Structure formats: C-alpha cells, structure tokens
Amino acid sequence: MPKSALPQPVMSVAEIETLLDEAFPQLHHGGRTVMVEAVGPMTARLRLIAHERHLRPGGTVSGPAMFTLADVGIWVGILAHNGPESLAAVTTNLNINFLRKPPHGDVIVDCRLLKLGKRLAVGEATLYSEGSAEPVAHAVGTYAIPAARK
Amino acid sequence: MPKSALPQPVMSVAEIETLLDEAFPQLHHGGRTVMVEAVGPMTARLRLIAHERHLRPGGTVSGPAMFTLADVGIWVGILAHNGPESLAAVTTNLNINFLRKPPHGDVIVDCRLLKLGKRLAVGEATLYSEGSAEPVAHAVGTYAIPAARK
Amino acid sequence: MPKSALPQPVMSVAEIETLLDEAFPQLHHGGRTVMVEAVGPMTARLRLIAHERHLRPGGTVSGPAMFTLADVGIWVGILAHNGPESLAAVTTNLNINFLRKPPHGDVIVDCRLLKLGKRLAVGEATLYSEGSAEPVAHAVGTYAIPAARK
Amino acid sequence: MPKSALPQPVMSVAEIETLLDEAFPQLHHGGRTVMVEAVGPMTARLRLIAHERHLRPGGTVSGPAMFTLADVGIWVGILAHNGPESLAAVTTNLNINFLRKPPHGDVIVDCRLLKLGKRLAVGEATLYSEGSAEPVAHAVGTYAIPAARK
Numbered sequence: 001m002p003k004s005a006l007p008q009p010v011m012s013v014a015e016i017e018t019l020l021d022e023a024f025p026q027l028h029h030g031g032r033t034v035m036v037e038a039v040g041p042m043t044a045r046l047r048l049i050a051h052e053r054h055l056r057p058g059g060t061v062s063g064p065a066m067f068t069l070a071d072v073g074i075w076v077g078i079l080a081h082n083g084p085e086s087l088a089a090v091t092t093n094l095n096i097n098f099l100r101k102p103p104h105g106d107v108i109v110d111c112r113l114l115k116l117g118k119r120l121a122v123g124e125a126t127l128y129s130e131g132s133a134e135p136v137a138h139a140v141g142t143y144a145i146p147a148a149r150k
Numbered sequence: 151m152p153k154s155a156l157p158q159p160v161m162s163v164a165e166i167e168t169l170l171d172e173a174f175p176q177l178h179h180g181g182r183t184v185m186v187e188a189v190g191p192m193t194a195r196l197r198l199i200a201h202e203r204h205l206r207p208g209g210t211v212s213g214p215a216m217f218t219l220a221d222v223g224i225w226v227g228i229l230a231h232n233g234p235e236s237l238a239a240v241t242t243n244l245n246i247n248f249l250r251k252p253p254h255g256d257v258i259v260d261c262r263l264l265k266l267g268k269r270l271a272v273g274e275a276t277l278y279s280e281g282s283a284e285p286v287a288h289a290v291g292t293y294a295i296p297a298a299r300k
Numbered sequence: 301m302p303k304s305a306l307p308q309p310v311m312s313v314a315e316i317e318t319l320l321d322e323a324f325p326q327l328h329h330g331g332r333t334v335m336v337e338a339v340g341p342m343t344a345r346l347r348l349i350a351h352e353r354h355l356r357p358g359g360t361v362s363g364p365a366m367f368t369l370a371d372v373g374i375w376v377g378i379l380a381h382n383g384p385e386s387l388a389a390v391t392t393n394l395n396i397n398f399l400r401k402p403p404h405g406d407v408i409v410d411c412r413l414l415k416l417g418k419r420l421a422v423g424e425a426t427l428y429s430e431g432s433a434e435p436v437a438h439a440v441g442t443y444a445i446p447a448a449r450k
Numbered sequence: 451m452p453k454s455a456l457p458q459p460v461m462s463v464a465e466i467e468t469l470l471d472e473a474f475p476q477l478h479h480g481g482r483t484v485m486v487e488a489v490g491p492m493t494a495r496l497r498l499i500a501h502e503r504h505l506r507p508g509g510t511v512s513g514p515a516m517f518t519l520a521d522v523g524i525w526v527g528i529l530a531h532n533g534p535e536s537l538a539a540v541t542t543n544l545n546i547n548f549l550r551k552p553p554h555g556d557v558i559v560d561c562r563l564l565k566l567g568k569r570l571a572v573g574e575a576t577l578y579s580e581g582s583a584e585p586v587a588h589a590v591g592t593y594a595i596p597a598a599r600k
Contacts (some may be wrong), residue, residue: 063541068514091513093393095245095545097272099265113248114288122247138264140290213391218364241363243543292543300404359567395545397572399565414588415549438564
C-alpha cells in the first residue's frame with residue numbers, strides 16, 4: 001500500500017522499556033511482569049509473565065490483569081509512534097470482551113492502532129495464551145492526548 | 151497452525167444471500183445496498199453500496215448506516231459458520247468507534263469472529279472506505295445464539 | 301447538593317427542535333418520528349414514535365432504530381447544555397446493550413450526561429418501551445466537541 | 451410502579467461479605483479494601499478504601515483499581531439478587547469510561563442491574579469520589595450465568 005504507508009515507530013523496544021521503568025515504576029511493583037516484545041508499523045506486542053498475583057483460583061489469569069495488559073499494550077503502541085510527549089496520554093474508554101478462560105502460562109497481547117490523531121488515539125488489543133491460536137480476550141481503547149506544552 | 155485450524159464456513163456467499171433475502175427483506179428496503187462479498191475461515195466481508203438514504207449532508211455515510219453494516223457483517227460471519235440454525239442469533243452488545251469521516255463511495259466491512267460458542271459469539275468489524283487503507287470505523291459485537299429447538 | 305449544582309440547559313425544547321429541523325432534516329426523512337420531550341439539568345428525554353420503517357418482523361423496533369435514538373438523545377443533551385455551538389459535536393464511541401425485545405409502541409430514551417467537558421462529552425441513555433419499567437436497551441456514548449472557530 | 455415491582459435482594463450485606471471472603475480471598479490480598487455498603491432492589495453500593503497499592507503517582511486511584519471496583523460491584527449486585535448459585539457468574543464484557551481524575555480518598559460505586567436473566571445479566575456502575583457529585587468513571591458489564599447443576 002505505497003500511497004498510505006503505515007506510520008513507523010519512532011522509539012525502540014529498549015527505549016520504551018527504559019521510559020516505562022522511569023515513568024511507571026508501579027507497573028513492576030512486586031516484580032517485573034510486563035515486557036515489551038516488539039513494535040512495528042501501528043503495532044505493539046507485549047507479554048504478561050504469569051505471576052501468582054495475577055492469578056485466580058484454578059490458575060487462570062484474572063480479569064483485571066488482562067484489562068491492565070490490554071490497556072498498557074495500546075498505550076505503549078501510542079508511545080512508540082508519538083514518542084515521549086505522549087507519556088501523558090490517558091485512557092478515556094476501554095471495552096473488553098473476555099472470550100475464554102486463559103490456561104496457565106504467559107499471556108501475549110497483540111495491539112494494532114486504528115487511529116493516531118493529534119487529540120485522540122484508538123487501538124485494539126487481542127490477548128492470547130502463549131501457544132494457542134484462540135484469543136482469550138479482546139479490547140478496544142481510546143486515549144486522550146494532551147496538547148503539547150510549549 | 152495445524153493443531154488449531156480455524157473453522158471453515160459451511161455456507162457459500164450465494165446461499166447466505168438467498169437466506170438473507172428471505173429472512174431480512176427489510177435490509178433491502180429501498181433497494182439492495184448490502185452485498186456479501188466473501189466468507190472465509192472465521193471471516194466475512196460485506197459491502198455497503200453508498201445510497202442517498204445512508205448519507206449525511208456533505209456526502210458522508212451516516213453513523214447508523216455504519217452501525218448496521220458492522221452488525222450485519224458480524225452476524226453474517228456467524229451465520230456462515232453455524233448455518234441457518236443461527237438465523238435467530240440476536241445482538242446483545244455492540245461497541246463502535248467512529249474513527250474518521252468516510253469519504254463518498256462504498257464502505258467495506260472486514261469481519262473476524264473472535265469466539266464462536268454454543269451460546270455466545272463475538273466478532274469484530276473493521277470498516278474501510280473503498281480504496282483507502284485507514285479504517286473509518288471499528289466495532290465489536292456479541293450475539294446470543296438461542297438453543298436449537300428439538 | 302448545593303456545592304456542585306448540576307448545569308442547567310441553556311436551550312428550550314422548542315429551540316432544540318427548531319435547530320434539529322434545520323440542521324438534520326434527514327432525521328425526519330419519511331415523517332417526523334423523533335420528538336424531544338424534556339430537558340433538565342444534565343438530562344434529556346426523547347420519544348421515538350413507532351413507525352413501520354423502524355420495525356422488524358413481529359413488530360419489534362430494530363437495533364439500528366434504537367442505536368439512532370440513543371445517539372440522538374445524548375447528542376441533544378449536549379446541545380441543550382452547550383448551545384448551538386455544539387451542533388458540530390460528533391459521536392466517537394457508542395456502546396449499546398440490547399436487553400429485551402421491545403414490544404409494539406413508542407420507545408422513550410432517558411439520557412444523562414456524565415461529563416460535559418470542553419473537548420469531550422460522555423452520556424448514557426436508557427431506553428424504555430412506553431408503559432414498561434424494564435429497559436429495552438442501554439447505551440453510553442462519547443462525543444468530540446470541535447474547538448469553537450473564532 | 452406496582453405492576454413491575456423491582457426484584458428484591460435475597461442476601462444481606464453481611465451474608466454477601468461472608469461469601470466473598472470465602473470465595474474470593476484474593477480480593478483482600480494485601481488488606482481488605484473493598485466493602486459492600488448496601489444492597490437494594492436491583493442495586494448495590496460498594497466502597498474502595500484508598501490504599502497505596504491502588505494509587506498512581508499524584509495520588510489518583512488507578513484505572514485497573516476502578517475497573518475492578520466496577521466489575522466486583524455489578525457482580526455483587528447479581529449475587530445479592532440471585533443468591534450463592536451465581537457465584538460462578540463470569541464477566542463477558544465490560545465497557546468503562548474514565549471521566550475525571552479521582553482525587554485522593556475513597557471511591558464509591560453505585561450499581562444498577564439493567565437485566566437479570568437466566569443466562570445473562572447486565573448492570574451499570576457509576577463511580578464517585580467520596581463527597582463529590584461528579585462521577586469519576588462509569589462502566590457497563592455483561593455477565594454469563596452458568597446453568598445450575600442438578
């Protein structure tokens with residue numbers, strides 16, 4: 001699609017993780033469990049390392065843990081494309097469908113940005129259990145991007 | 151992904167359109183404007199032929215017309231995979247994000263089923279204006295599938 | 301709640317209807333079927349007069365007709381409080397739950413604004429069939445308010 | 451509305467809290483922070499006691515903490531009306547709008563059930579900071595209720 005080439009990320013995975021560590025230390029409260037794995041044109045992939053504090057009885061990853069992974073995933077996608085200025089982007093809406101009980105193990109989130117505007121960004125997140133093709137959850141989120149201060 | 155091969159449609163495009171004509175004549179009230187273009191494993195593609203009654207001043211396709219296209223698209227995806235028994239499936243939730251003003255012209259919806267259960271099905275729909283790579287809207291819908299009568 | 305008295309509408313029902321007739325004649329395409337009944341502090345109530353073109357087989361009001369009523373209802377609530385400048389407000393997200401099949405007859409929508417910001421407004425809409433206490437549908441919508449031109 | 455009197459809760463606040471303690475001890479991981487305050491016809495009210503682990507820099511309650519409060523609140527409403535059999539109810543969809551940054555202090559959630567069916571229940575949740583009339587968040591959730599085992 002040469003005419004409408006997708007925007008490229010402006011930050012690397014390492015740069016994003018450094019920024020996250022500084023800006024959101026609470027994400028790693030109790031041990032680092034969210035890893036950025038890859039960013040690409042309008043996409044981001046993160047991994048939630050299964051940890052006792054994310055689990056429900058029976059070993060399934062909790063709803064709030066999946067909510068957080070989807071939310072952070074889309075937000076990282078925005079950050080990767082807009083750069084550190086968008087650290088202040090805040091979630092205004094998030095709609096999540098829980099599709100299946102996730103089995104034991106890590107959860108992967110594949111995010112795709114649907115819109116990357118000046119004031120609003122919208123992205124979707126599909127969550128998979130590692131090694132399974134069927135999604136365990138799917139979310140769509142909207143983020144308000146504060147005007148850059150000058 | 152050989153172990154978890156995606157389900158295949160059990161109805162052809164022609165069979166679906168014949169069924170739609172019988173079951174939902176009101177969809178074509180005022181002239182046929184929604185066409186099923188393709189079905190595939192867990193997917194369906196439909197086209198909304200731009201018609202005066204879907205337009206807002208300025209020539210943009212209306213929100214309710216996009217809502218209807220997304221809703222019918224996911225529902226056709228379910229029908230294609232579950233067969234005529236699921237004609238009675240009803241929308242229980244639909245979340246739609248309007249991303250850009252669609253320009254003049256037809257709107258294409260690409261649907262992907264996220265879950266195809268016995269009682270609930272969930273799908274997502276991405277709407278494009280023909281010839282453009284940027285989506286104009288995105289929706290996620292949940293459908294309740296009535297138990298088969300015996 | 302004296303400290304946080306709710307904002308009052310700045311337009312009357314008659315003023316709103318006049319504005320709607322001018323700005324959205326297509327809403328009344330085929331006969332006037334949406335009536336504004338009341339506006340109050342952060343609220344609006346509209347009525348959809350049941351008309352053949354909103355019905356599905358069996359006489360139930362269609363999903364797209366309920367979507368439109370919820371969307372117009374919240375938008376009217378914003379208009380009533382922000383005045384004609386917000387005619388340009390556009391829906392960015394709408395999430396609707398269909399709860400019961402509406403019986404024959406008019407549908408009433410009760411809207412409540414949850415946030416009335418400078419750039420974003422959020423409202424919810426509960427839809428009832430006239431004479432019934434149980435809602436037939438419920439929606440939440442977000443609207444982007446363009447910056448006033450100067 | 452005598453003809454359609456709203457369903458009454460079948461469990462008391464104390465009975466619900468006892469059940470929650472047994473069934474969801476992880477809710478109180480790190481100290482009890484969610485309290486059921488009241489249940490009524492199709493309603494439930496809960497309180498999140500502000501605790502360091504729910505906070506973001508600046509002292510604001512985090513998005514995931516508000517998501518959890520809304521989710522637990524609607525689920526408690528279902529439990530209060532359906533009884534212990536519905537302990538197995540699971541969230542299938544949750545749509546949340548973040549409206550304002552909550553200030554320091556407890557967050558109250560007022561839940562209202564919109565539908566209480568045999569297979570599906572739908573409720574809405576409005577979150578307030580204690581002492582403020584303006585909601586900080588609003589959510590709508592759908593819950594699948596497993597068939598009772600016999």
